Amino acid sequence: MALALTMGDPAGIGGEIAAGAWSALRETGPAFVALADSGWLSRYGPVQVVAEADDARFADALPVLDVPLASPAQPGRPDTANAPATIASIERAVRLAQSGQVSGVVTNPISKAVLQSAGFAHPGHTEFLAELTGASGREVMMLASPLLRVVPVTIHLSLRAALDRLTTEGIVCVARATRAALVGDFGVAAPRLAVAGLNPHAGEQGRMGTEEATLIQPAIDRLRAEGCDVTGPWPPDTMFTDAARKRYDAAICMYHDQALIPLKTLDMSGGVNVTLGLPIVRTSPDHGTAFDIAGRGIADPSSLIAALRLAAEIATRRAST
Numbered sequence: 001m002a003l004a005l006t007m008g009d010p011a012g013i014g015g016e017i018a019a020g021a022w023s024a025l026r027e028t029g030p031a032f033v034a035l036a037d038s039g040w041l042s043r044y045g046p047v048q049v050v051a052e053a054d055d056a057r058f059a060d061a062l063p064v065l066d067v068p069l070a071s072p073a074q075p076g077r078p079d080t081a082n083a084p085a086t087i088a089s090i091e092r093a094v095r096l097a098q099s100g101q102v103s104g105v106v107t108n109p110i111s112k113a114v115l116q117s118a119g120f121a122h123p124g125h126t127e128f129l130a131e132l133t134g135a136s137g138r139e140v141m142m143l144a145s146p147l148l149r150v151v152p153v154t155i156h157l158s159l160r161a162a163l164d165r166l167t168t169e170g171i172v173c174v175a176r177a178t179r180a181a182l183v184g185d186f187g188v189a190a191p192r193l194a195v196a197g198l199n200p201h202a203g204e205q206g207r208m209g210t211e212e213a214t215l216i217q218p219a220i221d222r223l224r225a226e227g228c229d230v231t232g233p234w235p236p237d238t239m240f241t242d243a244a245r246k247r248y249d250a251a252i253c254m255y256h257d258q259a260l261i262p263l264k265t266l267d268m269s270g271g272v273n274v275t276l277g278l279p280i281v282r283t284s285p286d287h288g289t290a291f292d293i294a295g296r297g298i299a300d301p302s303s304l305i306a307a308l309r310l311a312a313e314i315a316t317r318r319a320s321t
Helices: 014-025 080-098 112-117 125-132 159-165 168-184 211-225 256-267 302-319
Strands: 003-006 032-036 047-049 062-066 140-144 149-152 192-196 229-234 250-253 272-276 282-285
Touching (some): 125 272, 140 168, 140 256, 168 272, 250 256
Parallel strands (some): 003 032
Antiparallel strands (some): 140 149
């Protein structure tokens, strides 16, 4: 069964990396169908417009379920007139996954600023997908690569707001979801979690902050009481070294950049965004729209290829249980 690939912002690199991913995967799979404007996508490679997700030979051309744009897309020049098509592509992909017509959803990068200027009410993909699937409040963002898996407790918030929103309960819930996903989606039989501290040196025993003692350690204690193999709070500046990463299967981080900076530094091309807590499979490349290089023929499809492969692996694992 094919995966559904959304259009993303048509002024970005989504079309180029979609074509690049098709070229790399056309003989081996996993197969996917793009939900996009067929004329726009045909700029980047051969396409075949289909009526159903499985109506095509993937090796011949990239299958497309047509989602027309309101305005011609110009590389590097985002247009709010095309925001409804970007949103419609996501909504249709989710419906296909919910009905079992595709095995999962892979999302091309969107511009939150462009969508929000057109009335989009969500901080990002993750929260929108949770609403569409009835999982609001249970969504968890993981960034995964062969070198590292990281999960931020707070996501699309300013740093100041993230500190205000950080709670013991939030840490516990994210860790539980991570542990369940490692077992069910990644095949890790006995997951080991490492919990990051919030402050320099993990608070230095209260000398550089008390959140480790008041918020993070209580969460670790609760998780251990539930039988979870969890360590921490780890000093954030040392827990991502080669030696440290061998001691855990996923790192639970306190805020967005604490998680994403090490992942993207270590493996930008192989990193994949995975949304945990949804009833459908969803992955995404770990980069943005890259308006600055759109249309120049230099976009690297590696992260999208990794996202497609991981989505197919997770879907296969879920189907076998």
